[in-house]
Amino acid sequence: xxxxxxxxxxxxxxxxxxxxxxxxxxxxxxxxxxxxxxxxxxxxxxxxxxxxxxxxxxxxxxxxxxxxxxxxxxxxxxxxxxxxxxxxxxxxxxxxxxxxxxxxxxxxxxxxxxxxxxxxxxxxxxxxxxxxxxxxxxxxxxxxxxxxxxxxxxxxxxxxxxxxxxxxxxxxxxxxxxxxxxxxxxxxxxxxxxxxxxxxxxxxxxxxxxxxxxxxxxxxxxxxxxxxxxxxxxxxxxxxxxxxxxxxxxxxxxxxxxxxxxxxxxxxxxxxxxxxxxxxxxxxxxxxxxxxxxxxxxxxxxxxxxxxxxxxxxxxxxxxxxxxxxxxxxxxxxxxxxxxxxxxxxxxxxxxxxxxxxxxxxxxxxx
Amino acid sequence: xxxxxxxxxxxxxxxxxxxxxxxxxxxxxxxxxxxxxxxxxxxxxxxxxxxxxxxxxxxxxxxxxxxxxxxxxxxxxxxxxxxxxxxxxxxxxxxxxxxxxxxxxxxxxxxxxxxxxxxxxxxxxxxxxxxxxxxxxxxxxxxxxxxxxxxxxxxxxxxxxxxxxxxxxxxxxxxxxxxxxxxxxxxxxxxxxxxxxxxxxxxxxxxxxxxxxxxxxxxxxxxxxxxxxxxxxxxxxxxxxxxxxxxxxxxxxxxxxxxxxxxxxxxxxxxxxxxxxxxxxxxxxxxxxxxxxxxxxxxxxxxxxxxxxxxxxxxxxxxxxxxxxxxxxxxxxxxxxxxxxxxxxxxxxxxxxxxxxxxxxxxxxxxxxxxxxxxxxxxxxxxxxxxxxxxxxxxxxxxxxxxxxxxxxxxxxxxxxxxxxxxxxxxxxxxxxxxxxxxxxxxxxxxxxxxxxxxxxxxxxxxxxxxxxxxxxxxxxxxxxxxxxxxxxxxxxxxxxxxxxxxxxxxxxxxxxxxxxxxxxxxxxx
Numbered sequence: 031x032x033x034x035x036x037x038x039x040x041x042x043x044x045x046x047x048x049x050x051x052x053x054x055x056x057x058x059x060x061x062x063x064x065x066x067x068x069x070x071x072x073x074x075x076x077x078x079x080x081x082x083x084x085x086x087x088x089x090x091x092x093x094x095x096x097x098x099x100x101x102x103x104x105x106x107x108x109x110x111x112x113x114x115x116x117x118x119x120x121x122x123x124x125x126x127x128x129x130x131x132x133x134x135x136x137x138x139x140x141x142x143x144x145x146x147x148x149x150x151x152x153x154x155x156x157x158x159x160x161x162x163x164x165x166x167x168x169x170x171x172x173x174x175x176x177x178x179x180x181x182x183x184x185x186x187x188x189x190x191x192x193x194x195x196x197x198x199x200x201x202x203x204x205x206x207x208x209x210x211x212x213x214x215x216x217x218x219x220x221x222x223x224x225x226x227x228x229x230x231x232x233x234x235x236x237x238x239x240x241x242x243x244x245x246x247x248x249x250x251x252x253x254x255x256x257x258x259x260x261x262x263x264x265x266x267x268x269x270x271x272x273x274x275x276x277x278x279x280x281x282x283x284x285x286x287x288x289x290x291x292x293x294x295x296x297x298x299x300x301x302x303x304x305x306x307x308x309x310x311x312x313x314x315x316x317x318x319x320x321x322x323x324x325x326x327x328x329x330x331x332x333x334x335x336x337x338x339x340x341x342x343x344x345x346x347x348x349x350x351x352x353x354x355x356x357x358x359x360x361x362x363x364x365x366x367x368x369x370x371x372x373x374x375x376x377x378x379x380x381x382x383x384x385x386x387x388x389x390x391x392x393x394x395x396x397x
Numbered sequence: 398x399x400x401x402x403x404x405x406x407x408x409x410x411x412x413x414x415x416x417x418x419x420x421x422x423x424x425x426x427x428x429x430x431x432x433x434x435x436x437x438x439x440x441x442x443x444x445x446x447x448x449x450x451x452x453x454x455x456x457x458x459x460x461x462x463x464x465x466x467x468x469x470x471x472x473x474x475x476x477x478x479x480x481x482x483x484x485x486x487x488x489x490x491x492x493x494x495x496x497x498x499x500x501x502x503x504x505x506x507x508x509x510x511x512x513x514x515x516x517x518x519x520x521x522x523x524x525x526x527x528x529x530x531x532x533x534x535x536x537x538x539x540x541x542x543x544x545x546x547x548x549x550x551x552x553x554x555x556x557x558x559x560x561x562x563x564x565x566x567x568x569x570x571x572x573x574x575x576x577x578x579x580x581x582x583x584x585x586x587x588x589x590x591x592x593x594x595x596x597x598x599x600x601x602x603x604x605x606x607x608x609x610x611x612x613x614x615x616x617x618x619x620x621x622x623x624x625x626x627x628x629x630x631x632x633x634x635x636x637x638x639x640x641x642x643x644x645x646x647x648x649x650x651x652x653x654x655x656x657x658x659x660x661x662x663x664x665x666x667x668x669x670x671x672x673x674x675x676x677x678x679x680x681x682x683x684x685x686x687x688x689x690x691x692x693x694x695x696x697x698x699x700x701x702x703x704x705x706x707x708x709x710x711x712x713x714x715x716x717x718x719x720x721x722x723x724x725x726x727x728x729x730x731x732x733x734x735x736x737x738x739x740x741x742x743x744x745x746x747x748x749x750x751x752x753x754x755x756x757x758x759x760x761x762x763x764x765x766x767x768x769x770x771x772x773x774x775x776x777x778x779x780x781x782x783x784x785x786x787x788x789x790x791x792x793x794x795x796x797x798x799x800x801x802x803x804x805x806x807x808x809x810x811x812x813x814x815x816x817x818x819x820x821x822x823x824x825x826x827x828x829x830x831x832x833x834x835x836x837x838x839x840x841x842x843x844x845x846x847x848x849x850x851x852x853x854x855x856x857x858x859x860x861x862x863x864x865x866x867x868x869x870x871x872x873x874x875x876x877x878x879x880x881x882x883x884x885x886x887x888x889x890x891x892x893x894x895x896x897x898x899x900x901x902x903x904x905x906x907x908x909x910x911x912x913x914x915x916x917x918x919x920x921x922x923x
Binding site: 259260263265268279 | 760
């Protein structure tokens, strides 16, 4: 007997939540199968992973500080990407924009750190990162507006341009290259953590809340309001929905595209400044793949700013938790988190299908 | 012995979620007859036909072909049973040639594309009496050519039962006649044809019997020769409908918008509008007739300021508006609504709510950085109430509304802006009788309040009833402006094809100006 697919009229919210939650649980169960086959107790592993080793740990506050350090760039990049995605501008150049932002921030840190007051240096780092990354994005937007180039390809390829600039800086041992540690014979990036870094606010005990966390949440709220209630946000949704209609309504479509892409890339640059400013050192792995993961987060959240924060928190738990768990369970590599993330994404997309369609088996005589 | 039907449907039911698209439909077609399937938008005509062509599966009910019960679960099944459908939106691969579009759906194509396919398909087309270049790429084809290709495709696959979904919606009067000729010939050869259409005059002309659906229910089937348009409409709508479009006679005021010697280029750089002169007065509807793609779109866009004007003037209330931004033109009270073929592409943002679409043209008027959705919501609710838009709420995305309601929202917004000139192109495109009349009423009300209306239309009968004057365009040139109540369909048809040029008929008359023009006086006064 056959079956056919029927479109759902309306899926109530609780059902949606159940479906998505079910997808995550199913992904964990699949992960558990893998863990068992490796001879690892999945319950012990998951407990370790989801508590990120905070339970029974005397320095649990450090875990939280490090966790937030990972969360901030991811959440901010996802929020930034959602701006461009809302306009159907497929900015997959988060990596490249992040890298250029990071280089500029480090540049300012090396040049101004210790010379100018710390607060001013940090502000300049943010500004430099935002402008460089913003211009990098603007370049692609301008090409698209002017010549109709494909932004997906352009941003993708420019990622590698940025990456190799960073690699070059990391390996060119020369007098002019102040990014490298002068005392080391091998080319290694120099640290400026002692000169300048983003301050933390003591929250009682030893836990300090880094100012970047507060700023990120603040920016998240601002972007939410921007997209939801402002004229600019309205323009973005109209342009994204139908550029013809936007033009017809008298909107200056090109200007809106340029402005939004600049803003999106600039926020990615800011995320890079936060990252560099808390790490205190450049590295070729500085992005931590946030430019890619951010795309996944933005889509999983269906471009909803509040959900972006929740999803990126979850993804960070997976990543951070799996690193912690890898220390206890030597058999399981920390990239287990990547696999789990992939399975979750896949199953959530499948769940998405069920929120919009349902499968009905054929009734008798219904051929 | 009972008569053998080519195709018979018994008790077909199909639901989408909670929506019952078809409920217990019975339908039959005899061999060698043309059956017209009539119904308003959303009455389930297309759904029913899609079940015959294997796109949907019925929830219950049975289908008989040549008296045998069959199960159609895929388009292949349907093809094998000799059922072919020409969809409203053509299913052709644009970059393929005509022959390849037919070839790719063949059962046994083999691995190689052989040269002889062109000859074979050309010969086959000639056998059925079609002229087609099998090497021509689809993207180079006119709409009527694409349709011909679709019909040839269906015939090539050996269809005995041919379904045509609104085939005439995109054709001109002359092309429709040609299509009907083809249908009659196919009928003589023993094919059974089901034709879906909104246009009653076509139903009366071409069909042998008419089946009527209303809101997913089967109403009746009648012999065309024993019925009339009034009766069909009543069955279709479920109540008495006045089929006359009232023409309101208004005291004419001075021209609101004058277009002088305007030349406009199309996107490709060709001259789309060539030295056109005309004017619109307050309280009149000026119809624009012409074969599709004769510069109507470019003209509308140019008036709204969306397309540069190469030369000429446009004078609105004594002021030249050429070169002003779309926004300034809008503020002067000229509103433009253009319903393109896909009906959503221009003027509305489909995924946004009705409220958000209401504020599209004035979102930037309020002070501060925020969008004023409160008045937008009020406007949306007003329009929903006044124009009887069927929607769950003002927050529903426009995409979810049916065609008629979408167009009401669009026109409603334009009227809310309180314009003095309305440019409207194809406002009833694809709409059923009820919704169309609602739109005509809206336009007539605007006319009564002294608004000047430029109505770009397709249906000549409607234009002759609704408009005061009709301007005919052919390849960007004006063929003449005639009084709607004095002209005939034939005259308009000849002008549309360029065979009759009224402008040069009376040589003393300036181009494109109706006899009662006060154009000259205007100039003196100025």
